[in-house]
Amino acid sequence: MLSIRDLRVDYDDFxxxxxxxxxxxxxxxxxxIGPNGAGKTxxxxxxxxxxxxxxxxxxxMGSSIQDDRELVGRAVGFMPDFPPVYEDLKVWEFLDLFAxxxxxxxxxxxxxxxxxxxxxxxxxxxDATVPxxxxxxxxxxxxxxxLIPDPAVLLLDEPASxxxxxxxxxxxxxxxxxxxxxxxVLISSHILAEMNEFCTxxxxxxxxxxxxxxxxxxxxxxxxxxxxxxxxxxxxVELFRRVVAADDHAGPIxxxxxxxxxxxxxxxxxxxxxxxARLVAEGxxxxxxxxxxxxxxxxxxxxxxxxxx
Amino acid sequence: xxxxWLDNPIFVKHLRSRLRPQAMATGASIVAxxxxxxxxxxxxxxxxxxxxxxxxxMGVQFVVLGLxxxxxxxxxxxxxKGTGILDFHRxxxxxxxxxxxxxxxxxxxxxxxMAALTLPFLLLCAWxxxxxxxxxxxxxxxxxxxxxTLHALSLLGGLVLKGGVTGQNALGASIGIGIFxxxxxxxxxxxxxxxxxxxxxxxxxxxxxxxxxxxxxxxSALLAFVMLAALRKMESERLHGLTKRQALAAMAAxxxxxxxxxxxxxxxxxxxxxxxxxxxxxxxxLISLTTPTQAEYARGLRRARKQGESGPPVLDxxxxxxxxxxxxxxxxLAAGSLIGMAMVDDPMMWRGMPKxxxxxxxxxxxxxxxxYFGLGLQYFLLRFxxxxxxxxxxxxxxxxxxxxxxxxVTILAVGPPGNDPRPPLIFSATPIVGIAxxxxxxxxxxxxxxxxxxxxxxxxxxxxxxxxxxxxxxRVRHAVDRADAAIAKPDPDPLDALPAEPAPA
Numbered sequence: 001m002l003s004i005r006d007l008r009v010d011y012d013d014f015x016x017x018x019x020x021x022x023x024x025x026x027x028x029x030x031x032x033i034g035p036n037g038a039g040k041t042x043x044x045x046x047x048x049x050x051x052x053x054x055x056x057x058x059x060x061m062g063s064s065i066q067d068d069r070e071l072v073g074r075a076v077g078f079m080p081d082f083p084p085v086y087e088d089l090k091v092w093e094f095l096d097l098f099a100x101x102x103x104x105x106x107x108x109x110x111x112x113x114x115x116x117x118x119x120x121x122x123x124x125x126x127d128a129t130v131p132x133x134x135x136x137x138x139x140x141x142x143x144x145x146x147l148i149p150d151p152a153v154l155l156l157d158e159p160a161s162x163x164x165x166x167x168x169x170x171x172x173x174x175x176x177x178x179x180x181x182x183x184x185v186l187i188s189s190h191i192l193a194e195m196n197e198f199c200t201x202x203x204x205x206x207x208x209x210x211x212x213x214x215x216x217x218x219x220x221x222x223x224x225x226x227x228x229x230x231x232x233x234x235x236x237v238e239l240f241r242r243v244v245a246a247d248d249h250a251g252p253i254x255x256x257x258x259x260x261x262x263x264x265x266x267x268x269x270x271x272x273x274x275x276x277a278r279l280v281a282e283g284x285x286x287x288x289x290x291x292x293x294x295x296x297x298x299x300x301x302x303x304x305x306x307x308x309x
Numbered sequence: 310x311x312x313x314w315l316d317n318p319i320f321v322k323h324l325r326s327r328l329r330p331q332a333m334a335t336g337a338s339i340v341a342x343x344x345x346x347x348x349x350x351x352x353x354x355x356x357x358x359x360x361x362x363x364x365x366x367m368g369v370q371f372v373v374l375g376l377x378x379x380x381x382x383x384x385x386x387x388x389x390k391g392t393g394i395l396d397f398h399r400x401x402x403x404x405x406x407x408x409x410x411x412x413x414x415x416x417x418x419x420x421x422x423m424a425a426l427t428l429p430f431l432l433l434c435a436w437x438x439x440x441x442x443x444x445x446x447x448x449x450x451x452x453x454x455x456x457x458t459l460h461a462l463s464l465l466g467g468l469v470l471k472g473g474v475t476g477q478n479a480l481g482a483s484i485g486i487g488i489f490x491x492x493x494x495x496x497x498x499x500x501x502x503x504x505x506x507x508x509x510x511x512x513x514x515x516x517x518x519x520x521x522x523x524x525x526x527x528x529s530a531l532l533a534f535v536m537l538a539a540l541r542k543m544e545s546e547r548l549h550g551l552t553k554r555q556a557l558a559a560m561a562a563x564x565x566x567x568x569x570x571x572x573x574x575x576x577x578x579x580x581x582x583x584x585x586x587x588x589x590x591x592x593x594x595l596i597s598l599t600t601p602t603q604a605e606y607a608r609g610l611r612r613a614r615k616q617g618e619s620g621p622p623v624l625d626x627x628x629x630x631x632x633x634x635x636x637x638x639x640x641x642l643a644a645g646s647l648i649g650m651a652m653v654d655d656p657m658m659w660r661g662m663p664k665x666x667x668x669x670x671x672x673x674x675x676x677x678x679x680x681y682f683g684l685g686l687q688y689f690l691l692r693f694x695x696x697x698x699x700x701x702x703x704x705x706x707x708x709x710x711x712x713x714x715x716x717x718v719t720i721l722a723v724g725p726p727g728n729d730p731r732p733p734l735i736f737s738a739t740p741i742v743g744i745a746x747x748x749x750x751x752x753x754x755x756x757x758x759x760x761x762x763x764x765x766x767x768x769x770x771x772x773x774x775x776x777x778x779x780x781x782x783x784r785v786r787h788a789v790d791r792a793d794a795a796i797a798k799p800d801p802d803p804l805d806a807l808p809a810e811p812a813p814a
Contacts, residue, residue, distance in 0.1 A: 008611070010604065010607065010608055010611070011604065012603065012604040012694060012695065013603075013604075013607070013694070013788070013792070015792075045396075048396075048400045049399075049400060049545075050396050050399065050400065050545075050546075051547070052545070052547045052608070054608045054611045054612055055611060055612050055615040055616075070402045070404075072400075073400050073401050073402045073403075074402050076400065078397070078400060080393070082393075084392035084393040084394040084396075084397070085392075085394065086322065086326070086389075086394065088326040089322065089325065089326055093322070093325050093326075097318050097319075097321070097322045098318070098397070098401070100316060100318035100321065101318045101398065101401040101402070101403050102401060102402060103402055106316060145397075149401075
């Protein structure tokens with residue numbers, strides 16, 4: 001769906017993106033992670049054709065952004081962190097403007113606008129003027145605008161900034177839905193915990209370069225070299241600690257929450273099953289034993305810290 | 310077709326936002342009341358003074374449509390650019406033409422309607438005797454073309470200027486225009502009304518045209534190239550206003566227009582000199598539009614090298630400007646020479662007018678000035694990057710403005726130029742006067758000295774900037790080589806240094 005090859009972008013004498021290659025397939029939600037100035041926004045704006053790359057190729061649905069701008073315009077939806085809006089329009093007028101821009105027939109525009117207002121929870125603000133909206137509401141309105149043309153590729157630059165908790169839940173659900181519909185999503189955010197919940201792949205950028213990229217579990221395995229286990233223990237914690245410490249594959253135990261203990265585990269699934277069996281056999285009362293979802297924060301801190309050092 | 314055009318999203322956006330009843334009613338009431346006052350003034354003289362009322366009404370119409378309308382266009386497109394929402398339009402399937410026309414006709418929609426309010430009053434003037442219907446149509450056509458050109462220039466300014474134009478600026482400009490410009494404009498329409506008394510005609514390459522057709526021909530050429538530049542800037546901020554080919558075409562077009570109209574003024578050097586000044590300014594503007602910055606040239610170099618070339622193609626936006634300077638300079642030289650051929654020394658002409666025999670010197674000098682301006686601009690852009698505007702501005706002040714100031718100070722000290730040769734010599738150091746000075750306009754006061762001063766400085770600057778240009782191009786090439794060599798060194802894989810084994814339990 002989205003393919004970037006050998007992309008380089010220069011600002012004056014500063015190389016903002018250096019030989020970046022990245023693929024985002026259908027149904028994939030790729031988290032673009034990196035510190036400020038890493039080149040995330042530049043990458044997104046280059047994909048849109050707003051910044052001229054020094055060289056390299058960006059293809060959307062097989063078409064180069066230089067060769068077929070109209071197709072790319074229809075296929076790519078972009079939402080920036082600070083959504084620019086027309087302050088002299090009403091909410092429905094703003095969405096109608098972009099529905100018309102994306103060639104939605106006049107007869108269908110009213111229905112399309114209302115449907116997307118409902119999708120982002122702004123129906124009651126339909127006739128409000130834009131200056132009367134909070135930042136979060138503007139962000140929702142911009143999300144509706146982004147979704148109106150039903151783009152195959154979504155570029156979201158800090159989409160959750162300024163959005164209230166309900167808005168974040170809505171955003172998460174919308175992203176899950178568009179991913180299930182087979183759209184490709186490239187999303188940048190500093191809220192890694194949230195990205196953890198809906199990203200299927202990750203691209204970590206640092207000083208314009210792609211440090212590491214791929215499916216989260218693969219990247220995690222490559223960098224962390226192991227998995228994280230979370231065990232809920234109801235009693236005999238000392239016994240639990242002794243059994244785990246005796247296992248060669250286990251790392252140091254950390255108590256996360258009430259009765260829940262986490263530790264890195266380098267063994268495979270069979271070894272983990274063996275550990276669980278030993279715990280139960282020793283008499284440790286285990287309420288839950290699970291592989292903890294790979295954590296983007298830890299991943300980023302490990303890679304980012306190394307790069308920054 | 311019209312239905313599709315009226316569904317232009319940007320146009321519809323402005324219809325909605327600018328025609329909200331309250332704001333529209335206020336503006337319309339003000340214009341209608343002003344028009345009523347003007348007509349009332351016309352009726353105070355017996356019989357009805359149609360000439361005065363017509364000039365005043367046309368003045369109002371021009372201020373509303375031409376000036377306030379152009380401020381609105383600049384504010385709309387500058388605001389959209391400043392907030393970043395223009396980028397959303399750029400990445401939508403809308404074409405640059407749709408966007409440009411949407412802003413051009415949508416942003417001043419309220420001004421179009423307010424200008425239309427003056428029409429009943431103008432028709433009343435025509436019905437009461439002045440002007441006739443033909444004259445009214447002629448003036449309306451001219452006002453419309455001039456207004457469109459101003460709108461297009463404002464749109465281009467909104468796209469090019471960094472800060473854009475804000476609504477507050479627009480309001481301030483409107484007030485300023487109302488106070489300081491409206492009076493002269495009404496006066497101008499008073500003069501214009503005299504053209505309507507006779508069927509005034511002008512020649513273009515021997516063809517006799519009505520004056521309005523002659524004006525529209527020239528204004529249309531300007532409008533066409535301004536729109537071309539606006540379309541390119543609307544498509545992408547990073548594009549130059551005109552490609553090098555388009556700039557050359559623009560220079561050729563304006564040269565043809567200048568040469569074609571010279572037959573109307575054969576016996577006096579003034580129009581020829583004015584045309585030469587105008588063409589020189591156009592050449593300088595076109596060279597500026599096609600001169601790449603340091604970053605653009607470096608990007609072009611890298612892109613070309615990636616494709617196995619040594620540098621960007623000569624006519625690429627990123628290519629240094631010397632070839633286009635040569636091309637535009639050649640056209641300027643040819644056009645200036647043809648204009649000079651239409652010149653005949655008038656034995657009755659007053660002292661200080663350009664001489665036909667010396668006019669080729671002015672043409673050559675103007676060409677050298679355009680060339681050294683372009684070479685200098687390219688040198689400063691390549692050598693100093695973002696700081697180039699400061700340094701080049703300083704150079705222009707010293708070389709072009711300072712001689713004017715010093716000349717005025719000298720005149721104040723020694724008296725009028727006819728009494729002392731020093732002021733003409735000092736004035737001639739700047740091309741602003743130098744183009745005229747090389748036509749021997751100061752010959753009586755200062756002999757050949759001013760022309761020598763002008764030529765010496767122009768040739769010196771041309772030589773110096775050409776040398777510096779070559780060095781600056783080389784410098785950027787080496788800088789790109791060094792930077793790419795540094796980047797090309799493979800970085801250690803950060804993952805290699807990460808521990809693959811978990812920490813011991």
